[in-house]
Amino acid sequence: MDPNQRIAKISAHLNPPNLVQMCDGSGLKRVGCRAKGGSPGFKVAILGAAGGIGQPLAMLMKTNPLVSLLHLYDVANAPGVTADISHMDTSAIVRGFLGQQQLEEALTGMDLVIIPAGVPRKPGMTRDDLFNINAGIVRTLSEAIAKCCPQAIVNVISNPVNSTVPIAAEVFKKAGTFDPKKLMGVTMLDVVRANTFVAEVMSLDPREVDVPVVGGHAGVSILPLLSQVKPPCSFTQKEIEYLTDRIQNGGTEVVEAKAGTGSATLSMAYAAVKFADACLRGLRGDANIVECAFVASHVTELPFFASKVRLGRCGIDEVYGVGPLNEYERMGLEKAKKELAGSIQKGVSFVKK
Ligand SMILES: NC(=O)C1=CN([C@@H]2O[C@H](COP(=O)(O)OP(=O)(O)OC[C@H]3O[C@@H](n4cnc5c(N)ncnc54)[C@H](O)[C@@H]3O)[C@@H](O)[C@H]2O)C=CC1
Ligand SMILES: O=C([O-])CC(=O)C(=O)O
16 A cells, blocks of 8 residues: 555544544544454443443453443543543444433443442441432433343442342333343352452462352342352351451452542452353353352342352353351351342332332
């Protein structure tokens, strides 16, 4: 190619309107210079993509070869995050969407929607203290999902997960689109922490440790099943109490260390990507993809419960029971269910009222 033509082509790419397809809130729709090069793969939207979790989550999803199109939606700062991430030389095409008027466009055609939108805790707060703000955010986003991509798998990160997942379910039921196989509360960070802390105590490589964590995602509802750890480990009662307490309060440990600037973001993005990747591998048809998640469930008398689930082409193929529990875990399960019942009901009532 003539050198002048080459330079003209590069300049065209550097011309801001061609940098990335982005709806920037001005009604201007830009055509992406990366329209070519997208791999075959899944379409993923992140709602709350400019936040503490959203940004590293978006960055890591951009590196996932299973993602062909990545939609980044937020009510603030979506254009900047999108422009930044779109420069990464991986194949997923990135598009940004700013503000409620672009929410439907952000969601249309998506296979997987990940929701880290909402406020985080400050020291002294419980996750339930976030309910008043985050319940409304999750309801609005779920209404748009029901309208624009009712078939999508939905990963809810926004707290309190024990209530926001029932909220999303109620919204989908109202819209006639609820599919229990497709809605999952992300509890992966509890598993990630449990694997790390158990590995520390037992001097193992955390990548080789698998701790099932069941129940829910707040305080005593987080129930690590240390009797079922792989590889099999024998703990003293003191170790069991230390580990259970540390896993249940891992979120608070980070909130306090961050001293008012937020809660876990980086480890959460890591965990969210691990879980989203499992969902995408399931959608692709890979066998034996099993992870813990907070889902519609018949494992207990409660309508939602976190346990191991097998992910497949349609979302959740199978919800597994908790397996044999020891006395300590049986007592923990009772406490977890008590805590969960109120939080689930609170979410359901919020939509039904
Ligand atoms: N499930 C889990 O294991 C975990 C959940 N979380 C939860 O994730 C949520 C987000 O945490 P961070 O990213 O640290 O908070 P953040 O405040 O840094 O980011 C939240 C983002 O959501 C956006 N947002 C607010 N309202 C929105 C709306 N209506 N639509 C779209 N986006 C909206 C904000 O503009 C912001 O960019 C919190 O509720 C937090 O408690 C945090 C860690 C672990
Ligand atoms: O503790 C919080 O508020 C955030 C969270 O859910 C976690 O880190 O597990």
